[in-house]
Amino acid sequence: MKKQASLEVLVEALRRLPGVGPKSAQRMAYHLLQHDRDGLAALGHACSNADAQIHHCELCNNFTESTVCETCVNSDRDGELLCIVETPADLLMIEQTMTFKGLYFVLMGRLSPLDGVGPQDIHLSKLVQRATNGVVREVILATNFTNEGEATAHYLGETLKAQGLAVTRLARGVPLGGELEYVDPGTIARAMLDRRST
Amino acid sequence: MKKQASLEVLVEALRRLPGVGPKSAQRMAYHLLQHDRDGLAALGHACSNADAQIHHCELCNNFTESTVCETCVNSDRDGELLCIVETPADLLMIEQTMTFKGLYFVLMGRLSPLDGVGPQDIHLSKLVQRATNGVVREVILATNFTNEGEATAHYLGETLKAQGLAVTRLARGVPLGGELEYVDPGTIARAMLDRRST
Numbered sequence: 575m576k577k578q579a580s581l582e583v584l585v586e587a588l589r590r591l592p593g594v595g596p597k598s599a600q601r602m603a604y605h606l607l608q609h610d611r612d613g614l615a616a617l618g619h620a621c622s623n624a625d626a627q628i629h630h631c632e633l634c635n636n637f638t639e640s641t642v643c644e645t646c647v648n649s650d651r652d653g654e655l656l657c658i659v660e661t662p663a664d665l666l667m668i669e670q671t672m673t674f675k676g677l678y679f680v681l682m683g684r685l686s687p688l689d690g691v692g693p694q695d696i697h698l699s700k701l702v703q704r705a706t707n708g709v710v711r712e713v714i715l716a717t718n719f720t721n722e723g724e725a726t727a728h729y730l731g732e733t734l735k736a737q738g739l740a741v742t743r744l745a746r747g748v749p750l751g752g753e754l755e756y757v758d759p760g761t762i763a764r765a766m767l768d769r770r771s772t
Numbered sequence: 773m774k775k776q777a778s779l780e781v782l783v784e785a786l787r788r789l790p791g792v793g794p795k796s797a798q799r800m801a802y803h804l805l806q807h808d809r810d811g812l813a814a815l816g817h818a819c820s821n822a823d824a825q826i827h828h829c830e831l832c833n834n835f836t837e838s839t840v841c842e843t844c845v846n847s848d849r850d851g852e853l854l855c856i857v858e859t860p861a862d863l864l865m866i867e868q869t870m871t872f873k874g875l876y877f878v879l880m881g882r883l884s885p886l887d888g889v890g891p892q893d894i895h896l897s898k899l900v901q902r903a904t905n906g907v908v909r910e911v912i913l914a915t916n917f918t919n920e921g922e923a924t925a926h927y928l929g930e931t932l933k934a935q936g937l938a939v940t941r942l943a944r945g946v947p948l949g950g951e952l953e954y955v956d957p958g959t960i961a962r963a964m965l966d967r968r969s970t
Contacts, residue, residue: 579837580818580821580822580825580826580837581822581826581835583814583817583818583821583822584818584819584821584822586814586818587811587814587815587817587818587819588789588815588818590804590808590811590814590815591786591800591803591804591811591815592799592800592803593796593799593800598791600861601790601791601861602789602790602791603822604835604859604860604861605789605790606788606789606819606822607822607826607835608880608881610788611823613785613788613789614819614822614823615819615820615823616781616784616785616788617785617786617788617789617815617816617819618815618816618817618818618819618820618821618823619781619785619816619820620778620781620782620784620785620786620816621782621785621804621812621813621815621816621819622813622816622817622820623778623781623782623816624778624779624781624782624801624804624805624812624816625809625812625813625816627778628778628779628805637779637802637805639777639778661802662802663798663799663802682806683806
């Protein structure tokens with residue numbers, strides 16, 4: 575199988591994708607080679623091009639092909655509000671709600687001491703520099719409501735409050751369509767504590 | 773999001789992989805961009821290189837980078853036996869058993885009239901030309917034991933018998949470790965019909 579180098583290299587490269595094991599990688603390679611040559615070429619170009627073109631926005635740390643991303647240069651957005659999210663996917667999800675007109679900062683991760691992910695890995699200094707530009711008034715912590723996301727929010731909240739910024743967190747409670755019988759007790763306890771007058 | 777073209781192109785290209793939907797493709801793209809830039813570049817090169825280098829062996833129709841693949845040029849193999857398989861993965865599986873020292877022909881598919889896959893799509897004329905080279909004596913049908921695989925085997929068997937070749941099929945029966953209680957009745961019926969003296 576010495577001469578099959580290109581095929582083996584392709585299978586190995588596909589295996590590096592998250593959630594793809596050796597069998598899937600082989601199946602993908604054979605599929606592309608036999609049934610989707612255009613797709614194979616397209617994937618090659620797309621990967622090379624993305625690697626060459628995509629980097630982090632100087633302001634919000636999201637992926638972009640410019641120095642500063644489209645969201646950050648959009649003058650219609652409210653520079654006083656800065657929403658902090660873990661990933662670009664989280665940002666897209668918030669954008670889909672069409673309820674937020676401020677700007678973002680993308681951590682590209684979350685604090686996770688057990689995995690060796692510390693403050694420098696979530697670009698803390700870049701965030702502090704961004705948040706203390708004199709325009710930002712309120713920082714909204716929109717990290718996930720997992721243990722790691724909560725710990726990250728707590729840490730960032732303390733750091734940014736020390737800089738004199740207003741710090742808020744997304745509300746916790748019963749999700750839309752939630753039936754109390756099937757919602758976990760922790761969520762209900764939280765919703766009870768945070769109850770609001772109607 | 774106009775400026776995100778490279779990212780969108782990458783996500784679209786990843787979606788063309790079998791078993792990858794929009795969410796997975798996005799996750800893969802972000803993973804490569806954030807955590808595995810080397811992998812992104814490697815995948816780009818591997819795809820472009822595979823597209824440029826890999827084609828079908830003139831003799832066995834398997835993927836190769838040469839005109840004729842390594843297996844076909846190997847003079848240690850028995851040119852009198854030709855084993856017909858559906859896919860390169862099937863070929864690899866048979867090679868792993870180390871029980872077959874003949875040569876192969878890879879159909880790169882199976883007959884499936886409902887999907888519009890006819891004899892020309894499984895390279896019938898190339899197969900007949902290969903099998904009637906004057907050296908091949910026995911053709912072993914090793915297509916899958918699915919409905920389509922069986923139909924393909926039947927069709928190829930009739931065609932090749934008409935060329936005066938001996939045609940055999942892999943044995944059917946109870947698999948190794950099979951407990952009769954849990955084997956399907958069709959398999960047991962077949963094993964009963966094909967029973968052998970010990």
